[in-house]
Amino acid sequence: MNSIQAAAATGPGRPRAAAALRRWVADETWVKRLLTARRWMSRAYFEARYLLPDPWRLATSVYEHRRFQASLDMLAARRYGRALEVGCGEGIFTALLLGRCDHIVALDFSRLAVRRARRRLAGAPGVEVRSLDVRGADPGGVYDLVFCAELFYYMSRREFEEVAARMIRWVAPGGDLCLVHGTSVHDAAPRADGAGAIGEMSARVIHDRFCRAPDLAVIRDRRLPRYRLTLLRRQEAPRG
Numbered sequence: 001m002n003s004i005q006a007a008a009a010t011g012p013g014r015p016r017a018a019a020a021l022r023r024w025v026a027d028e029t030w031v032k033r034l035l036t037a038r039r040w041m042s043r044a045y046f047e048a049r050y051l052l053p054d055p056w057r058l059a060t061s062v063y064e065h066r067r068f069q070a071s072l073d074m075l076a077a078r079r080y081g082r083a084l085e086v087g088c089g090e091g092i093f094t095a096l097l098l099g100r101c102d103h104i105v106a107l108d109f110s111r112l113a114v115r116r117a118r119r120r121l122a123g124a125p126g127v128e129v130r131s132l133d134v135r136g137a138d139p140g141g142v143y144d145l146v147f148c149a150e151l152f153y154y155m156s157r158r159e160f161e162e163v164a165a166r167m168i169r170w171v172a173p174g175g176d177l178c179l180v181h182g183t184s185v186h187d188a189a190p191r192a193d194g195a196g197a198i199g200e201m202s203a204r205v206i207h208d209r210f211c212r213a214p215d216l217a218v219i220r221d222r223r224l225p226r227y228r229l230t231l232l233r234r235q236e237a238p239r240g
C-alpha cells in the first residue's frame with residue numbers, strides 16, 4: 001500500500017492516514033514530476049520559473065544559505081583543480097564553490113539562468129558558464145569535483161539512470177562527486193520496489209543509486225531532516 005492508499009484507508013488508522021495525506025499534499029516532489037512529466041516540459045518549466053529572478057530565493061533564504069554551507073562542509077578542506085557544477089542556475093552557489101576550486105565549468109539548460117550566471121560571475125577568474133542539457137550531451141573531459149544539487153527529481157527514472165551512468169564517468173580518478181537533494185515523503189515511506197508513482201525521484205532513490213555504483217566509494221553521507229548530502233570518491237586508476 002502506498003502513502004496515498006494508506007491515506008485513503010478508513011478505520012482505526014484514520015488520524016495517521018489523514019496525517020499521511022497532509023504530508024503527501026504538502027510535499028513538492030509530485031508537483032515537480034507532474035510539471036516536468038514530458039521531456040520538453042522540463043526545460044519550459046525552468047524557463048517559466050526563471051522569468052522572475054532567483055525563483056528559489058537562494059540569495060536571501062536562511063535555509064538555502066545553511067544548505068550551501070552544509071554543502072561546502074561536505075567537501076571538508078579538500079581543494080579541487082577542475083570542477084563541474086551541474087544545474088548551476090543563476091550561479092549563486094557557483095560563486096561560493098569558486099573559493100574551493102581553480103577552475104569551474106558551471107552548466108545549466110535554462111537560457112535565462114545561464115545569462116544571469118554569466119553576468120553574476122563576469123570577471124571572476126577560472127569560471128566558465130555553459131548552456132547544456134545533461135540529458136542529451138556530455139560537458140566533455142573529466143573533473144576533480146562534480147557537484148550536483150537539486151537536479152535529478154526533475155527527470156524521469158529512465159532519464160536519471162541514463163544521466164547518472166554518464167555522470168560517474170565525468171569524475172576523474174581520485175575525484176569527488178557531491179550530491180545534495182531535498183528529502184520528501186518518498187524518503188520517509190519508501191515503496192518496496194522504489195518505482196512507479198509520480199515523485200519516485202526521491203533523495204533516497206537518487207543518492208542510493210550512486211552509493212551502489214561499483215566505481216565510487218562513499219566518503220560521507222549525511223541525512224538531515226530536509227535534505228541529504230553525499231560525497232563519493234572515484235577509485236584511482238590502477239597503476240602499471
Ligand SMILES: C[S@@+](CC[C@H](N)C(=O)[O-])C[C@H]1O[C@@H](n2cnc3c(N)ncnc32)[C@H](O)[C@@H]1O
Nearest residue numbers: 046087088089108109110132133134135149150
Ligand atoms: C532547483 S534548481 C537548483 C539550482 C542549484 N543547483 C541549487 O541547488 O540551488 C535546478 C537547476 O537545474 C537546472 N536543470 C534541470 N534539469 C537540467 C538538465 N537536464 N540539464 C541542465 N540543467 C538542468 C535548472 O534549470 C535549474 O537551474
